[in-house]
Amino acid sequence: MSGKIPVLEIFGPTIQGEGMVAGQKTMFVRTGGCDYRCAWCDSAFTWDGSQKATPMNASTIMEELERIGGERFSHVTISGGNPALHTGIAALVKLFQEKGIASAVETQGSFWQDWLLAVDEVTVSPKPPSSKMGTDWSRLDTFMKRLAEEQAGHHSLKVVIFDEKDLAYATQVHERYPDVPFYLQVGNDDLEALEPARLRDHLLEKYEWLVAKVMEESQLNDVRVLPQIHALLWGNKQGV
């Protein structure tokens, strides 16, 4: 069954709210399953059993993208969960290439897939201490090396920051891979706040804190600090 991809949702077009292609008009394909269990996971429904994934093959996913997005897209983001668990995505990425559709993926860098080399924008997001997950550095080294040497498109690193310890971890990541474009993002720890205006103020306060921290730190000069644009607009709503 390696040809099938467990899909939780397909939606868009909307904007990419995070990282190296923040603001990009894109469709989303969200896959189920993750090898991590981050304490603050904002996509826990991809792995906690609360929602059921549908096994789909590449061409069915493409049909669904075209049914929903019509002529209104030329970019697709594959998100998770950890999309790099699924070998079947190879066929999907190939379809995108044939159709001239740009693709983006985010993964924590714990599993390699050769299809990552054909993705236009790969965001690698190792998880900081607040996630309660550990980083296998030698695995991540291999992952980053393959991207650097073999990927035709672009890749970047992104670390989500909740506290000072996370920032120290991020500095370590940046120093280990100094040539990789580096993004910091403020963590969204207010998952219960369903009132968007309150969440918005809270996120902007935390973002301002992170910006101030990064400005003081000479080891974090070539860095981009971004808010979660998505959460600013729509709070924690799923499927927008």
Add this chain to the structure above:
Amino acid sequence: MSGKIPVLEIFGPTIQGEGMVAGQKTMFVRTGGCDYRCAWCDSAFTWDGSQKATPMNASTIMEELERIGGERFSHVTISGGNPALHTGIAALVKLFQEKGIASAVETQGSFWQDWLLAVDEVTVSPKPPSSKMGTDWSRLDTFMKRLAEEQAGHHSLKVVIFDEKDLAYATQVHERYPDVPFYLQVGNDDLEALEPARLRDHLLEKYEWLVAKVMEESQLNDVRVLPQIHALLWGNKQGV
């Protein structure tokens, strides 16, 4: 006197709030003088006589950057007004290159300077109808052609959007230069609102409007729509 650059402010490090390097940690050098008079110019103090520029040469600007920024920067944004009015910036950009400092510039594309070729990130921001300025398309064509053929770094187009007419203009720009990374940004027409929270809500509402418009438009697929991060954080305050 071509060696001197009229400088209005030097500050940072802070984050770049807009466009292709949004979120980047950077110092700012703001130059005085503009050949345009946009109806909604948010930097009118660079040309309306309300603030006086100091003529500075490249090395003095560099000293001031180092005095203020210390070890805490590796990126400088030259903003205006229109920085492309000043030939003296050539020496400044050369200094940045020698010191391994990345540079970014934003200009409307009305004047060419050879030093633009040595800038790492050039944002070209033609002005839409709401500005009450006209676009000299053949001049802009020449400008974009030189960047495409001769620039070593990256460049992008950015259009600020206030209304539907601006969006039609932006679509025209995107279709004229389809291979250039294209950014849309919501206009900040609430310059009098000094209360940041109110400005913030207003900007996010307008941003949401722009996002919705772009999502519906099949001519605007390969587009990035960004808020003014800066204004979300700090309102219209100068020098942050």
